Amino acid sequence: MNDIGTQQAHQPVSRDTGEPDAPDxxxxxxxxxxxxxxxxxxxxxxxxxxxxxxxxxxxxxxxxxxxxxxxxxxxxxxxxxxxxxxxxxxxxxxxxxxxxxxxxxxxxxxxxxxxxxxxxxxxxxxxxxxxxxxHTNRWPFARSVVPADAVERLADAARREGAVLTVANPVSRNAILGLSQEADRALRAKGRYRAELARWTSPHAGRRDGVPVTAIGPWDALEMLPIRDFGLLQPQLDRPAAQFEPYPTIMVLSTDGDTRRHWVNAGQALQRVLLTATWLNLATTPISQPVEVPGIRRLLSDGGAGKWAQIVLRVGYGRPATGTPRRPLAEVLVPDGSEQP
Ligand SMILES: Cc1cc2nc3c(=O)[nH]c(=O)nc-3n(C[C@H](O)[C@H](O)[C@H](O)COP(=O)(O)O)c2cc1C
Missing domain, CATH: 3.40.109.10 (NADH Oxidase)
Structure with missing residues (x-):
């Protein structure tokens, strides 16, 4: 059993104690x-x-x-x-x-x-x-260093869900940022990428998914950080320019295989890392362009050594970010007894 209590034993919930015997x-x-x-x-x-x-x-x-x-x-x-x-x-x-x-x-x-x-x-x-x-934070972070014990807690969070979180040293950080910029440029050059981005960013009344304007963050005046530009197709937005931290803390989340099961575990580890960071007052930005271009993802991975990069993270201290909408529960709940969704 791990510390959030998921266990392998098959012990049924007690239904006869008179206590409420099921969570909401x-x-x-x-x-x-x-x-x-x-x-x-x-x-x-x-x-x-x-x-x-x-x-x-x-x-x-x-x-x-x-x-x-x-x-x-x-x-x-x-x-x-x-x-x-x-x-x-x-x-x-x-x-x-x-x-x-x-x-x-x-x-x-x-x-x-x-x-x-x-x-x-x-x-x-x-x-x-x-x-x-x-919340995903696309704003500049402070220049202060993320302390080693906080980095160790984040790595431990990933480990507990079967993944590995590696913090980049200055040399690998620059390499990862360079590869991420290259991936970002390659993606932005594709009309289909821009069309897909437009579908998930076009605001319309009552929209409960996609990335809203309030979550886009400012424009990186020096274009140093490969934060995905969700405002790319909205030139009418009056976005402030800002200077981002020159030496961001960059981490790579990897798994020891690349099957569907590994991808689900990578997601569990990602959320455990993000929540641990939130608890430590750290802000986070997933950066996935480098793992969306197969040739660049290979450079971040080492398949021979059983290490598959799943996502890159930027971590630091930042002003609080705001939330994004979620679809109503009625849209995501499958009625019990109905056919497979
Ligand atoms: C697999 C995955 C990839 C993501 N990639 C990026 C990314 O490349 N850039 C980015 O700014 N946010 C990225 N995000 C963050 C999502 O955009 C974000 O979770 C979503 O908009 C909801 O906002 P929230 O995280 O504030 O709840 C990613 C999230 C996931 C789970």
Missing amino acids: LVACVRAATTAPSLHNSQPWRFRITPFEVDVYADPRRRLDVLDPTGRELLISVGAAVFTLRLAIRGAGYLSDLKLFPDATEPDLVARVSVRRPMAPTPAAEALIAAIPHR
Whole structure:
């Protein structure tokens, strides 16, 4: 059992103690939907039964140009799965996790089953408290260094979910930033990339997905940092120019394989790292352009040594970022007993 209480034992929830014997799984799913996702695509669906939540990938929300294999879709779903497990723990229950529990249903990514009641640990409570405060931050960060013990806590968070988080030294940082800029330029040159970006950034009334103007952040006056420019196709926006930190702290999250299961675990690790960072008052920006261009992703990986780069992160101290919208629960809940979504 790890510290958020996902266990392998198959002990049923007590149904005869007179105590409330099931957490509010609707509330837990609502927490799960706050997870980060590529372009805020929210590519997930959930089916709740009294003691289980099935988490499905929603392939209709995959980004065909950026993510043809669905790798980032499954990272996003993995982040939601981790948040769901954490929310169940916060409600005072242990849970079981099975990835891809039914070979006949490839979109059924995870089954999270509620087990017996157990009060959350202080560490789990700290992560739970961070859930509503975690937001992607595309603003300049302070020039101050991220302390070594904070870096170690983030690396430990990744390890606990089966991934590896490596902090770049000055030489590799410059190399990663250079590769990220190269990837960003290659992507921006593609009309299909820009068309896809336009679909996920065009504001329209009542929109509950995509990246809103309020989350785009200022324009990097020196064009040093390869933060994805979600304002690329909105020249009418009056964005301030800002100077970003010259020596950002850059980390790479990797897994020891590159299967669908590894992608889900990368997402779980990503969310655990992001929530740990939030708890430590650290701001974070995922940077995924370098892992979206296969040739550049290979340079960040070492397949022979079993190391596959899944995402790059920028970490530092920044002004608080604001949240982004989420679709209403009715859109992501699959009625129990209905056909597969
Ligand atoms: C797999 C994945 C890739 C992402 N890539 C980027 C990226 O390249 N640049 C960026 O600014 N944000 C990136 N994000 C962050 C999302 O844009 C963000 O999670 C989403 O817009 C929701 O906003 P929130 O994180 O503030 O809740 C990524 C998130 C995930 C899960």
